[in-house]
Amino acid sequence: MREQMFYEDLILLDLDVRNADEFFETMNGILLQKGFVNEGFLKAIKQREAKYPTALPTQPYGIAIPHTDPEFIEQPFIAVARLKHSAVWKLMASEDEGEVKVVFLLGFKHDDYHVQLLQKLMDLFMKDDFSNELLYVGTQEDCLHLVESKMAI
Amino acid sequence: MKKIVVACGSGVATSQTVASKVIKLLKERKVNGVIEAVDMKSLDRTLKDKDIVGYIAITKPYKEYPVPVFNGIAFLTGMGMDKELDKIIEVLK
Numbered sequence: 540m541r542e543q544m545f546y547e548d549l550i551l552l553d554l555d556v557r558n559a560d561e562f563f564e565t566m567n568g569i570l571l572q573k574g575f576v577n578e579g580f581l582k583a584i585k586q587r588e589a590k591y592p593t594a595l596p597t598q599p600y601g602i603a604i605p606h607t608d609p610e611f612i613e614q615p616f617i618a619v620a621r622l623k624h625s626a627v628w629k630l631m632a633s634e635d636e637g638e639v640k641v642v643f644l645l646g647f648k649h650d651d652y653h654v655q656l657l658q659k660l661m662d663l664f665m666k667d668d669f670s671n672e673l674l675y676v677g678t679q680e681d682c683l684h685l686v687e688s689k690m691a692i
Numbered sequence: 693m694k695k696i697v698v699a700c701g702s703g704v705a706t707s708q709t710v711a712s713k714v715i716k717l718l719k720e721r722k723v724n725g726v727i728e729a730v731d732m733k734s735l736d737r738t739l740k741d742k743d744i745v746g747y748i749a750i751t752k753p754y755k756e757y758p759v760p761v762f763n764g765i766a767f768l769t770g771m772g773m774d775k776e777l778d779k780i781i782e783v784l785k
Contacts, residue, residue, distance in 0.1 A: 632752050
């Protein structure tokens with residue numbers, strides 16, 4: 540069995556943040572306290588996002604996939620956050636801002652398996668049924684089951 | 693063999709995801725070509741390779757490039773993907 544990547548307590552439903560910086564500050568508190576990232580993470584992910592933004596103009600809503608260098612990751616993870624209100628987020632490969640409703644924060648090490656997971660996620664983002672289910676899932680536990688079953692892990 | 697380079701910040705997550713997507717799509721269309729994922733720092737050096745015939749961008753292109761530039765976001769969102777794929781196949785032929 541492959542290492543665990545999704546954790547129930549790293550699934551946040553209806554997270555109340557207005558923009559990327561607020562999102563990173565909130566997540567950093569959780570991740571740091573649980574030992575998933577180290578002290579350098581917050582600064583690194585903010586800088587990385589400013590330089591290489593990660594919001595994707597997917598349908599039916601925008602999704603962001605922020606990530607940073609492996610040196611700031613203590614234990615690999617993928618955190619899933621559904622936002623209460625769509626947040627302003629800079630679009631990938633663009634100077635424009637978009638709106639995102641869901642964020643997959645990727646705590647990756649240099650690992651082929653992690654890249655495979657991202658490929659699977661991207662394939663899911665192209666399918667409306669996954670995006671819609673994610674929007675209406677009621678509990679963290681249900682969300683974890685949804686993501687893991689769709690990812691077939 | 694003709695090659696196309698994909699670049700992102702680290703050369704790992706996003707660029708490899710786009711690279712494997714494009715490889716899969718090319719296989720389906722029975723087109724030969726090498727897709728190589730690199731980090732942004734290596735991009736200029738990689739572009740000096742004479743076999744490179746295109747660059748798939750997933751960060752904002754900050755200057756002119758000596759080869760055609762393709763929109764990598766299409767392969768992440770699925771929107772406009774077929775059109776971008778056609779353009780890539782055109783330069784690989």
